[in-house]
Amino acid sequence: MDETNIQYNIMEKFRAFFSENKAVLLAGDSPYVEQLKTQAFNHFSAHGFPHTRLEKWRNTDLSNMLKHDFNFPLKQTTFDVDLDEVFRCEVPDFNTRLIPQMNGWFMGTGEQLPNGVIICSLNEAISKYPDIIEKHFGRYADIKDANLTALNTAFFRDGVFIYVPDNVSIEQPMQMVDLVNSGKNIFIQVRNLIVMGKNSSLSLVQCDDSIDNNIGFNNTVTEVYLDENANLDHYKLQNKNNASALTNSAYFHLEKGANLSTNAISLNGGLIRNETQVRLNGQGSHADILGLYLMDHEQHVDNQVFVDHAVAHCTSNELFKGILDDHASGVFNGHILVRPDAQQTNAYQNNKNILISDKAVIDTKPFLEIYADDVKCSHGATVGQLDEDARFYLQSRGISRDNAQMLLMYAFAADIVNKISLTPLRNRIDDLVKKRLRGELSSCEQCVLHCNSKEQKISFEIDMSRI
Amino acid sequence: MYRLNLIQLSVENIFGTMEKENNDILHELTQSEYKYGFYTDIEMDMAPKGLTEDTIRFISARKNEPEWLLEYRLKAFRHWLTMVEPEWAHISYPPIDYQDIIYYAAPKRKKELKSLDEVDPELLETFKKLGISLEEQKRLSGVAVDAVIDSVSVKTTFSETLEKQGIIFCSFSEAVQKVPELVRQYLGTVVPSDDNYFAALNSAVFSDGSFCYIPKGVRCPIELSTYFRINAANTGQFERTLIIGDEGSYVSYMEGCTAPMRDENQLHAAIVEIIALKDAEVKYSTVQNWYPGNKKGEGGVYNFVTKRGICKGTHSKISWTQVETGSAITWKYPSVILMGDHSVGEFYSVAVTNNFQQADTGTKMIHLGKNTRSTIISKGISAGQSNNSYRGLVKMTKRAANSRNFSQCDSLLLGDRCGAHTFPYIKAENKTSIVEHEATTSKISDEQLYYCNQRGISTESAIGLIVNGYAREVLKKLPMEFAVEAQKLLSLSLEGSVG
Numbered sequence: 030m031d032e033t034n035i036q037y038n039i040m041e042k043f044r045a046f047f048s049e050n051k052a053v054l055l056a057g058d059s060p061y062v063e064q065l066k067t068q069a070f071n072h073f074s075a076h077g078f079p080h081t082r083l084e085k086w087r088n089t090d091l092s093n094m095l096k097h098d099f100n101f102p103l104k105q106t107t108f109d110v111d112l113d114e115v116f117r118c119e120v121p122d123f124n125t126r127l128i129p130q131m132n133g134w135f136m137g138t139g140e141q142l143p144n145g146v147i148i149c150s151l152n153e154a155i156s157k158y159p160d161i162i163e164k165h166f167g168r169y170a171d172i173k174d175a176n177l178t179a180l181n182t183a184f185f186r187d188g189v190f191i192y193v194p195d196n197v198s199i200e201q202p203m204q205m206v207d208l209v210n211s212g213k214n215i216f217i218q219v220r221n222l223i224v225m226g227k228n229s230s231l232s233l234v235q236c237d238d239s240i241d242n243n244i245g246f247n248n249t250v251t252e253v254y255l256d257e258n259a260n261l262d263h264y265k266l267q268n269k270n271n272a273s274a275l276t277n278s279a280y281f282h283l284e285k286g287a288n289l290s291t292n293a294i295s296l297n298g299g300l301i302r303n304e305t306q307v308r309l310n311g312q313g314s315h316a317d318i319l320g321l322y323l324m325d326h327e328q329h330v331d332n333q334v335f336v337d338h339a340v341a342h343c344t345s346n347e348l349f350k351g352i353l354d355d356h357a358s359g360v361f362n363g364h365i366l367v368r369p370d371a372q373q374t375n376a377y378q379n380n381k382n383i384l385i386s387d388k389a390v391i392d393t394k395p396f397l398e399i400y401a402d403d404v405k406c407s408h409g410a411t412v413g414q415l416d417e418d419a420r421f422y423l424q425s426r427g428i429s430r431d432n433a434q435m436l437l438m439y440a441f442a443a444d445i446v447n448k449i450s451l452t453p454l455r456n457r458i459d460d461l462v463k464k465r466l467r468g469e470l471s472s473c474e475q476c477v478l479h480c481n482s483k484e485q486k487i488s489f490e491i492d493m494s495r496i
Numbered sequence: 497m498y499r500l501n502l503i504q505l506s507v508e509n510i511f512g513t514m515e516k517e518n519n520d521i522l523h524e525l526t527q528s529e530y531k532y533g534f535y536t537d538i539e540m541d542m543a544p545k546g547l548t549e550d551t552i553r554f555i556s557a558r559k560n561e562p563e564w565l566l567e568y569r570l571k572a573f574r575h576w577l578t579m580v581e582p583e584w585a586h587i588s589y590p591p592i593d594y595q596d597i598i599y600y601a602a603p604k605r606k607k608e609l610k611s612l613d614e615v616d617p618e619l620l621e622t623f624k625k626l627g628i629s630l631e632e633q634k635r636l637s638g639v640a641v642d643a644v645i646d647s648v649s650v651k652t653t654f655s656e657t658l659e660k661q662g663i664i665f666c667s668f669s670e671a672v673q674k675v676p677e678l679v680r681q682y683l684g685t686v687v688p689s690d691d692n693y694f695a696a697l698n699s700a701v702f703s704d705g706s707f708c709y710i711p712k713g714v715r716c717p718i719e720l721s722t723y724f725r726i727n728a729a730n731t732g733q734f735e736r737t738l739i740i741g742d743e744g745s746y747v748s749y750m751e752g753c754t755a756p757m758r759d760e761n762q763l764h765a766a767i768v769e770i771i772a773l774k775d776a777e778v779k780y781s782t783v784q785n786w787y788p789g790n791k792k793g794e795g796g797v798y799n800f801v802t803k804r805g806i807c808k809g810t811h812s813k814i815s816w817t818q819v820e821t822g823s824a825i826t827w828k829y830p831s832v833i834l835m836g837d838h839s840v841g842e843f844y845s846v847a848v849t850n851n852f853q854q855a856d857t858g859t860k861m862i863h864l865g866k867n868t869r870s871t872i873i874s875k876g877i878s879a880g881q882s883n884n885s886y887r888g889l890v891k892m893t894k895r896a897a898n899s900r901n902f903s904q905c906d907s908l909l910l911g912d913r914c915g916a917h918t919f920p921y922i923k924a925e926n927k928t929s930i931v932e933h934e935a936t937t938s939k940i941s942d943e944q945l946y947y948c949n950q951r952g953i954s955t956e957s958a959i960g961l962i963v964n965g966y967a968r969e970v971l972k973k974l975p976m977e978f979a980v981e982a983q984k985l986l987s988l989s990l991e992g993s994v995g
Contacts, residue, residue, distance in 0.1 A: 084584065369913065384927040387894060397918040399937050402909035406937040412892070412924040413931070 039095045040077050046101055047074075047183065053103055054184065061163050062155055069172045069182035076176045088360040088392045089302055089331045094274045097244050099216035103186065105134045124453075125204040125234065132209055133219035133247075134187045146199065147192040151220055154190035161192060165224050169252045169280040175304065177276050181250040185220035188249075191233075195226035195256070202232035202262075202451055209238075209245040209273065219249040223261075230260035232451060237267045237275055245273040252280045255287035257311065262450060263291040266458070269298035271326060278304040285311030292449060294458060295322040295330050296465050302331040309336070309343035320349040321445040323465050324357035331360040334378075338371040341401075347378040350445055352438055352466075353389035361393040363408065369400045378408035383415060383441060415441070438466050543600035549573065552700055555600045559669045559704075562676055565683075572689035572699030579693045585856040586885040586917055587825050589798060592763060599701045599734070657718070663747075664709040665720055668736050671707035678709060682740055686769040686806045686833070694765040694800040694827075698734045702767070705735035710745035710776070719975050721750040737768040741776035743809065748779040750978055762787075764823075765800045774809025774836065779817070783978050785985055786822035793852025793881075796824025803830035807839030807865075815842040816859065817973045819982040824853055829887065831860035834868035834896070841870040844970040848986060849882030849914070858888035858905075858919075863896035863929070872903035875967050877986075878914040885917040892929040899928075905935040908966055910959075960986070 047054065047070055055063050078095060079086040128148060129136040135150030142148060147158070155162050172179040189205055207219060225231060237247065247269075255261055261281075269275055275298055281289055293303045307316045322330040336345045351359050361380040382391045395408040415437045423433035442462050449455035543554050552573055556566040581592075658665050664675060671679050689699035710716055741747055751768075764786070772778050780803075789796025799822075805814035816830040832841030843859040861870035870890070878884040886905045907916035918935045940962050948958035963986055964971070971982055 372912070382924070384924060387926045387928075389925075389927065391922070391924045393922045395918075395920060395933070395935075397907075397935065397937055398915070399907070399909065399917065400913075400915045402912045402914070402939045404909070404937060404939070407935060408918070409932075409934040410920065410922055411932050412922060412929070414927060 036077050036080065036092075036095070039099075040074070042099075043180075043184070044074055050103060054186075057152060057156055059155055059159050059162065061159075062166065065167045065172075066183050069179045070184075072172050073176060073179040073183055076179070078180075079176050085333060085362065088358070089300070089329065091274070091300075094244075094246060094300060097214050097246075099244075099246060100213050101184070101216050102132060105131075105187070125202045128189055128191075128203055128205040130189060130205060130207040130219065132215065133185075133207065133217045133249075135189055144197045145192075145194040146197060147190065148203070149190050151185075151188040151190045151222060154192075154222070158190075158192070161224055162222075165252065165254050166222055167252075169254065169282045169306075169308070170250050170278065174306075175278065177248055178250055178278055181218045181220055181248050181278075185218040185250070188220040188222070188251075190221070191223045191231075193225045193229040193231055193259075196228045197226065198230040199232075202234060202454075204234040204236065206236045206238065207247070207249070209243075209247055209269075212243065214244040216246040217248070219247065221249070221251040223251065223253045225253070225255050225259040225261060227256045228258045229256070230262075232262040234264045234266060234451075234454065237265070237269060237277065242270050242272060245269075247273065247275045247277075249276070250278045250280070253282065253289075255281065255283045255289060255314075257284045258286040258288075259284070260288045261290070263289065264449065264451075264454065265291070265293040265303065267293070267295045267298055267301055267303075268461075269301070271297070271299045271328060273298065274300040274302075276302045276304070279306070281305070281307045281316070283307065283309050283311060283314040283316065286313045287311060288315050290317040290448075290450075291319070292317075292445070293320040293322075293332065294445070295320070295324070296461060297324075298328060298330070300329045300331075302333065304333040304335075306335045307337065307345065308339055309345065310339050312340050312342045314343050316345045317448075318345070318347045319445050319448055320351075321442055321462075322349075322351040322353075322359060323442065323462065324351070324359060325354035326357065327355070328357045329359075330357075331362075333360075333362045333364075335364045336366070336376065336378075338365070338367045338374045338376060338404075340368075341370065341372045341374065343371065344375040345377070347376075347380075348445065349380045350382070350441060351380075351391070352383045352385060352441065353391060354385040356386075356388045358390040359392070361391075361395070361410070363395045365397050365399075365406060365408070367397075367399040367401050367404050367406065371401045372403040374401065374404040374406065376404070376406045378406075380410045381441075382410075382412045383438070384412060435466050439463060442466075542598050545598050546595040547573075547597070547599055547701065551599050555701060555703060558600065559672070561669075561672055564680060565672060568684065568689065569700050569702075572696050573701075575690045576693070576696035576700055579690075579696055581693050585827055585887070586883060586919075587827065587854040587856050589825055589854075592798070594697075597763060600703050658716075661714050661717065662711040663714060663716055664707065666707055668702070668705040668707045668738065671738075675707075675709070678740070679707065679738065682738060682769070682771055684769075686771060686804045687767050687802050692802060695767055695802040698736065698765045698767045698802070702734045702736035705737045705766070706739075707737070708739045708747065708749060710741050710747045712742045713744040714742075715745065716747040719748045719750055721752070733762070733764050733766070735766040737766070739768070739770045739778055739780070741770070741772045741778045741812070743773045744775040745773075746777045748781070748975060750781045750783075750975055752783040752785075752978065762797045763800070764797055766802070768801070768803040768830075770805030770814055772805065772807050772809065772812035772814050772839075775811045776809065777813040777815075778805065779815045780805070780830070781974050781978055782816075782818040782820075783974075783982055783985065784818065784820045784822050784826075787824075788822050788851065788853045789824040791851050793824070796853070797822065798825045799823040799828060800825075801828040803828065804833065804860075805831070805841075806833040807836050807841065807868075809839075810836040810865070811838045812836050813840040813842070815840075815844075815973075817842075817844040817970065818846070818857075819970070819974070819978070819985065820845065820847040820855060820857060821985045823855075826853075826855040826857050828857045829859055831862070831889075832870065833862045833864065834870065834899075835864045836868075837865040838867045839865055840868070842973075843870075843872045843874070844973045845874045846877070846967045846970045846982070846986070847874070847884055847886075848877045849879070849884045851880040851882060853880075853882040853884075855883070856885045856887055858886045860889040861891070861901060862889075863892045863899040863901070866895065866897045866899070868896055868899045870899075870901045872901070872905070873969055874903075874905040875970055876905070876907040876916055877910065877963060877967070878907065878916050879910040881911075881913045883915040883917070885919060886935075887919040887921075889921040890923070890931055890933070892924045892926055892931060894925045897926055897928045899926075899930075901929075901931045901933075903931075903933040903935075905933070906966070907935070907937040908963070909937065909939045 081090050170178045172182050295301050320332050324330050353359050363378045365376045367374050378395050380393050393410045395410045420433045552569045687695050770778050786797040814832045834841050841861050847855045849855045874886045876884040890901045920933050
């Protein structure tokens with residue numbers, strides 16, 4: 030079956046699904062959301078799934094994934110698993126407010142929080158807070174920009190809504206954990222909206238995991254709005270099974286003086302695509318966009334970053350690092366746009382890759398588009414190997430070759446890991462990276478992030494703390 | 497004498513305008529029109545407007561070409577009909593009507609020319625205005641000039657000297673007559689006739705160009721040079737250049753262009769193919785200064801060029817150096833296929849855009865052989881409302897073990913309405929290769945200007961100084977004859993762009 034046929038088949042399915050279930054899909058939506066969904070459906074119906082002839086998709090081929098026979102869950106399914114057990118995300122000393130999601134559906138209680146903070150399901154928000162929804166929902170994730178975003182907008186069933194009012198700082202980090210578990214091959218659309226008021230601050234960890242080995246296609250869209258001087262510390266942690274695809278699009282909109290730090294850590298996953306779009310819409314806003322990917326087997330990771338310097342005096346900093354082994358393939362596509370009059374922009378972009386095997390492939394494209402003159406923009410990209418001299422140095426001090434290699438890879442990844450400001454999370458990810466590098470972490474055995482196995486002490490034959 | 501004049505000119509440029517106020521400088525720059533805009537009235541032998549198989553047969557017949565070449569053209573043309581014009585480049589232009597172009601125009605010649613005196617005096621006058629008088633070139637600079645006006649080679653000098661060494665340097669049509677087997681063996685081997693839209697067009701309708709063959713072990717004693725010039729109204733120009741460096745040979749080839757002023761856009765779709773066999777080295781330098789259109793962005797040459805070289809043998813080397821200041825649209829990616837082990841590819845480029853010019857230029861380095869190396873240095877300078885893009889590909893295939901690439905692409909922005917873009921594509925498929933890419937975008941800082949002003953250097957000369965310094969890395973790779981001209985061009989295009 031060629032790409033066109035696959036497209037045709039799955040598109041027909043989606044079209045039929047939409048017309049059959051229109052009543053359910055649009056139920057409970059405000060006129061604004063309903064209209065948006067219809068528009069999105071029309072756009073998606075006309076354009077279909079992205080294919081490799083599109084510039085942004087030339088290195089990521091969805092057609093293998095789309096061949097599968099998927100179910101599109103319409104309703105929240107019931108589970109026989111103990112939710113408390115499943116969601117007990119095992120990060121020692123990490124006291125977070127857990128926001129559980131199962132196949133996209135919000136599984137929390139929606140309890141009242143102090144200071145007017147709201148955490149609830151998106152469906153609930155659509156009916157309860159129409160003002161906020163109308164002001165922000167669908168305003169940053171442009172359906173015309175990406176076909177998958179249009180797909181998500183047309184078919185999303187639920188997601189998380191977080192609202193942090195003006196001048197509220199939330200000390201306790203929030204952790205969204207989205208598990209995919211259905212017993213069947215499913216295609217889900219998850220939609221989250223996070224709205225942060227003026228001078229507010231929040232730390233948010235977004236985890237994507239699978240707890241079975243079924244084929245899942247998770248198409249998530251998250252919209253984040255940061256009002257003046259808001260501060261968001263955002264982490265994406267991805268550990269999916271090798272049969273699944275995750276397309277994760279995050280749209281950040283920053284107003285004056287807002288500060289964003291987002292960090293995408295991809296440890297496992299058959300096909301992962303992170304699309305991060307940041308619009309620096311107010312003067313003095315700043316974004317740090319970081320990413321780490323450690324891939325092996327046949328895994329594929331694709332990081333697409335678009336930073337839009339719309340106004341003057343904004344700064345952005347991008348750093349993505351990756352290690353690719355076996356037949357893994359990686360893609361980095363960074364795009365910095367400096368619009369006319371966005372003077373005094375300072376933008377930095379860097380992508381560093383290490384290929385461990387001759388079968389691994391990396392495609393990197395750091396791309397600058399600049400229409401203002403008083404700017405400082407630089408970018409760099411490297412593909413290389415571990416430093417032979419450094420390895421020799423370590424070996425000459427009695428460290429075995431394998432361990433020396435591991436140590437160097439660990440040091441390479443540490444650049445990103447060390448930037449995680451939540452200490453317990455940093456330690457945890459540090460451990461995960463070590464485990465990952467030794468090949469002990471794999472998502473095939475039920476998602477390691479939540480399994481209750483005791484964390485084993487890592488030993489590199491030498492005391493890491495003294496280095 | 498010629499060289500001396502140029503130096504004098506650039507000295508004047510630096511010191512002559514020192515006292516001028518910044519505003520005046522800016523004014524002067526924006527007012528300065530294309531210096532090489534003039535028109536030579538020469539009787540032409542033209543093909544009828546439009547493009548059909550008959551046009552191609554006409555061209556082929558007019559040039560007395562063998563059957564296989566006509567077949568090659570027709571095959572390319574039939575393929576071209578099935579292709580669509582590429583849209584991926586960061587440029588925009590009104591649709592080109594390919595039926596509204598004259599595909600063949602040759603200056604009428606009454607008989608074969610034996611000496612320089614027999615060349616049409618008006619034609620010689622044209623070259624004089626350009627500052628490339630054949631006699632002077634011949635006498636002073638030691639450069640053999642194969643001058644091309646509207647695609648037909650008019651005069652080849654120094655051919656005797658070259659012949660002694662066994663070097664074949666002649667017009668393409670001449671080569672087709674003289675050494676058809678060589679042409680047939682290599683034509684289209686680097687740029688296949690179905691490579692891309694413009695390459696297919698060129699393969700179908702190419703009128704003339706240069707051919708160069710350096711035999712085994714020969715080091716070409718002089719720098720070979722061709723001056724291209726687009727002349728008659730409504731004629732597209734489709735050159736075809738083929739350079740073959742046989743085993744152990746060396747050649748430095750220069751191409752320089754100026755085009756007269758014309759209101760209607762002129763299409764230019766050339767192909768340059770370079771083949772470097774074992775241990776051969778080919779150095780190809782270009783200064784391109786075609787009519788860029790006026791201040792409003794009207795007119796100017798559309799330059800869609802496919803340039804590609806292949807390092808076929810081990811230890812071979814191909815080096816591209818280009819200074820691009822002209823053309824309304826530049827679409828050009830001189831590339832190297834590094835097939836032989838230990839082969840080397842180089843790309844040095846300075847691209848300047850001003851007013852409404854658009855340039856989308858860069859290179860492709862395809863590493864196929866082991867231990868291959870490539871270097872890319874690209875300096876983009878944009879001013880006015882122009883857009884200047886670097887687009888490059890570095891590909892390390894599985895076989896290309898221990899290969900190395902270093903790329904540096906810098907952009908300099910002069911003025912707040914212009915754009916500078918970088919699209920580097922990097923693909924690595926093996927674990928022993930190292931690819932490094934870095935790029936910066938910046939403007940001339942006020943501090944730099946202030947420092948120069950403080951020491952009595954006017955803003956204009958300071959900018960000239962800084963820009964020349966910025967581009968130095970590339971300019972110093974140019975042969976002497978070009979380096980002077982290139983510096984002059986940079987000054988002409990840019991001085992005073994920042995006030």
